[in-house]
């Protein structure tokens with residue numbers, strides 16, 4: 001098999017995610033034969049540095065020997081069993097360890113099988129908790145503008161990236177939007193902390209007005225990843241936790257993308273010094289190997305469902321592959337790597353390398369912002385630097401960077417005009433240099449042409 005043969009077969013049967021398939025008349029899909037560490041290789045030996053961790057899932061490289069071994073051993077004994085009425089050691093051990101490493105107060109683990117499902121679980125559990133307590137007016141959720149929580153209808157309802165939600169508006173839940181504390185929007189001379197504090201006033205007002213009809217506030221701690229990697233200050237998390245306590249409303253932290261060391265701490269919530277009422281985890285949970293997700297919650301919330309069967313208070317939600325043993329064993333092997341290595345300290349060094357590697361872009365006339373939270377670094381291309389005026393989306397300048405990078409052995413996948421790095425934690429300083437060099441040249445090209 002060569003690349004072209006596979007591309008032809010692919011295009012005659014597949015429908016790719018998040019893709020206008022007509023683009024593939026001129027933009028080839030890349031068939032991948034194998035992966036190793038940060039590298040992917042196609043069927044003709046071309047290599048691509050996976051600078052985006054294959055959609056933010058991979059933590060310790062492709063074909064990681066330790067995770068491979070754990071999976072191999074697990075599949076000799078048990079590939080899957082239902083988790084209702086039955087149990088297995090990987091699910092139990094993973095739950096024990098997640099409870100230990102996540103913020104205080106989260107003592108119960110409910111498994112699902114992908115990120116969107118975890119968000120659905122958290123939304124339904126929060127609503128159902130209030131229902132079980134007799135608060136029947138509580139039916140709504142508060143979200144931030146520019147947020148993303150997945151693509152299933154409930155998750156889409158609490159998201160706010162127009163590209164994904166607009167078409168489906170008639171199908172979505174009636175949610176309440178609060179302006180994001182996104183620091184890109186701050187006025188010159190205003191610190192990110194100050195901006196995030198000021199923006200909290202919108203949240204405070206919304207809570208004051210809607211508290212008695214609201215189940216929960218949901219947000220992505222520190223980085224709105226699918227929302228163009230917009231970032232805000234941890235003080236917002238602290239203010240929100242205090243306010244949710246005052247108004248007696250749940251706080252759902254969606255750490256599906258930012259959990260597991262991505263932001264400089266094991267969980268992003270730690271930077272605000274908070275524990276959410278629900279913590280959604282997926283993506284990096286299995287090191288990027290298998291679909292699995294978990295929702296952690298408190299003993300108080302768990303207790304509101306715990307009753308005699310006849311009282312019909314149980315949470316009757318399930319997915320077929322809930323707590324799959326292979327997924328759990330990949331997750332356990334991933335947590336072992338965290339335990340056996342000082343991953344967080346090493347990530348701080350890698351993050352500093354990433355910052356240094358794009359230093360020269362600060363003066364670029366079409367770079368409006370370079371922002372970073374730990375192992376996420378984003379570069380925003382703008383038409384006009386002073387006014388931070390965006391390029392028209394129709395010009396697809398990010399796509400030009402993508403194409404340039406592919407030709408030069410790097411997989412970048414810009415979000416609109418935002419080029420970002422979110423690499424596996426096993427990347428080396430030399431590989432960071434390559435990734436940054438290719439991105440810088442790509443940005444130069446994409447901003448020099450008249451599209």
Ligand SMILES: *Cc1c(COP(=O)(O)O)cnc(C)c1O
Pocket residue numbers: 114115116117119148149150151220225226254255256257258282283
């Ligand atoms: C990716 C993502 C999801 C959805 O996870 P899927 O596994 O793709 O369904 C939800 N929330 C956030 C913050 C994400 O980045």
